[in-house]
Amino acid sequence: MSTIKSLPSPDNPEEALAAVVALRVMAEQLEKKAVKEAIAQGWSWSQIAEALGVTKQAAHKRHAASIKKKS
Amino acid sequence: MFKRILLRLRDMKTIATLISEADKQANLSGEEEPGVEHFVLSAIELPDGSAKRVLKQIGTDPEEFKEAIKKQYIEALNSAGISHKCIEDDPEPIESKTLLHNSKPSGQALMKALHAFKKEEKDSPLLGMHVLVVAASMKHSVAGRAFKIMGIDTKILTDAAKDELASIQY
Numbered sequence: 001m002s003t004i005k006s007l008p009s010p011d012n013p014e015e016a017l018a019a020v021v022a023l024r025v026m027a028e029q030l031e032k033k034a035v036k037e038a039i040a041q042g043w044s045w046s047q048i049a050e051a052l053g054v055t056k057q058a059a060h061k062r063h064a065a066s067i068k069k070k071s
Numbered sequence: 072m073f074k075r076i077l078l079r080l081r082d083m084k085t086i087a088t089l090i091s092e093a094d095k096q097a098n099l100s101g102e103e104e105p106g107v108e109h110f111v112l113s114a115i116e117l118p119d120g121s122a123k124r125v126l127k128q129i130g131t132d133p134e135e136f137k138e139a140i141k142k143q144y145i146e147a148l149n150s151a152g153i154s155h156k157c158i159e160d161d162p163e164p165i166e167s168k169t170l171l172h173n174s175k176p177s178g179q180a181l182m183k184a185l186h187a188f189k190k191e192e193k194d195s196p197l198l199g200m201h202v203l204v205v206a207a208s209m210k211h212s213v214a215g216r217a218f219k220i221m222g223i224d225t226k227i228l229t230d231a232a233k234d235e236l237a238s239i240q241y
Contacts, residue, residue, distance in 0.1 A: 029158070
């Protein structure tokens with residue numbers, strides 16, 4: 001994963017907001033992969049929720065269907 | 072009167088197809104809920120074929136829309152100094168079991184705008200090209216940016232849609 005070297009200036013909202021959307025897409029893809037790997041490594045939904053800073057219900061609701069599909 | 076009832080029934084069927092295909096497009100992109108860009112992808116695939124014809128009419132390839140979405144993410148990440156490799160080429164599709172789907176706020180905004188737009192055109196059926204015209208007016212959305220990447224001018228698109236509508240017999 002690359003580190004962020006520079007961010008578009010908020011003075012240019014067109015570019016800055018487009019970057020926010022792209023970063024969100026990237027973060028969601030990373031979250032899905034990481035949760036899948038965490039489950040494979042034996043993490044509980046409580047641990048995943050704690051790591052993501054969300055409730056266990058929220059983490060389960062968001063990811064359980066796609067995890068079950070693969071197992 | 073009878074014609075208007077038939078038109079309304081036809082529109083309801085079109086809306087059901089549009090939403091269902093938008094859900095499918097979102098899930099194929101690994102996303103739970105469809106945004107405006109997924110509604111455009113859905114409109115391009117609607118059986119009436121008008122969205123495809125209008126895009127071809129103005130000299131663009133409808134198949135390029137999906138690539139234009141990806142391209143805008145890559146360009147935006149590059150502007151933040153992040154490699155394009157951080158975005159998956161083929162995100163893993165998700166299988167949603169939800170029966171009644173919600174849309175992302177941009178998808179909801181599109182449907183609301185589409186409703187208002189159709190109120191102005193009561194005597195014509197809802198077609199894929201209507202979705203294109205409304206989505207193109209959302210210039211700051213993912214779809215709006217994708218149209219910009221494809222070099223689509225909103226005015227030219229709207230005019231081509233009007234020509235297409237005039238040529239359709241219904």
